[in-house]
Amino acid sequence: MIKLFYAAHTCSLASHIALEEVGAAYSIVRLDLALNEHRTPDYLAINPKGRVPAMITDKGILTETPAMLAFIAQSFPQSRLAPLGDPFGFAQVQAFNSYLCSTLHVAHAHRMRGHRWADDPAAIAEMQRKVPESVGACYDLVERKMLKGPWVMGDAYTICDPYLFTLAQWLEADGVDPARLPKVGDHRSRMSERPAVRKAIAEELA
């Protein structure tokens, strides 16, 4: 039985969708970031980083979305959420998710988490100002070079898809017009029709 610690409207949705896609036995635990529930001693004992997501498995605790997604794919090979027998194909999946984690999500984080990298309110405001440009540049690259379509890796639905879908929830709030990203927009629409996605979102907002 897997236990997923999540917060609404965060990247933890990606792992939640993946758990639902593979039919895992899991439960979810909601943390309210506004109440600093990710900073309590109990949660810091689970994830000393004080971030979501974290996942308790029967082997131990895991963090970091790309690692958790790969773990879910490898633990449920019959669901074929990654090309597990093909190191190059698997690396392409990993490279996409790594880009989302370390570049696209990071660009987005400068809108609401600028305090991680600056204290001066003027600097934090300047970071916020640039978010539409920096996040937009990431999505332009995804649109032009990375999203093969219909799914991220082409015909096969993989662990890249829930991750892109999750981050693409924030496009409008980041000031990026989805109209300039037809493939990303189409992907978002198609994802939102999947039963696993509907169920995960409904559970998080319940």
Place this chain on the structure above:
Amino acid sequence: MIKLFYAAHTCSLASHIALEEVGAAYSIVRLDLALNEHRTPDYLAINPKGRVPAMITDKGILTETPAMLAFIAQSFPQSRLAPLGDPFGFAQVQAFNSYLCSTLHVAHAHRMRGHRWADDPAAIAEMQRKVPESVGACYDLVERKMLKGPWVMGDAYTICDPYLFTLAQWLEADGVDPARLPKVGDHRSRMSERPAVRKAIAEELA
């Protein structure tokens, strides 16, 4: 035959060390970032992100250090650079490398690459000012909670080790005193004695 595109004093060293550790047949191509060689049309055709590292394999092109390191480990299983048959162990390796990529390296990048997230020189200076604090906090977590010792994952040398070693080259320049990080410092010393590390560094600086 693998071809690795690198720049001196960047995270590409991690993949270079790993290629050397496994005894891969590879060549290296140096890019001078100061001359914008990562922005030429030829290189952008290889890596549209305009970053290092990138790796041309006989299957195609790969980018993103965590993905490249996992690819090297999976392509040379006899070198045992990751617990390949153990999804949880593999995920722990991935989680460590993902943290380095998306949190620690990102904190560091605010010292010299602040222009990614702000245009105002005052904001960029403010980001630089906070680097010792933000990078230091990442290393405190690595020291206290993540580096098992003697290697990152404990007794087994894995693809986490060249990655941590590579980023830890920048401790002093980031304003973090290694004296407060005895385990990280010990790891750095032990790594620097490995023949693969010495050879990769010598090749990059030749």
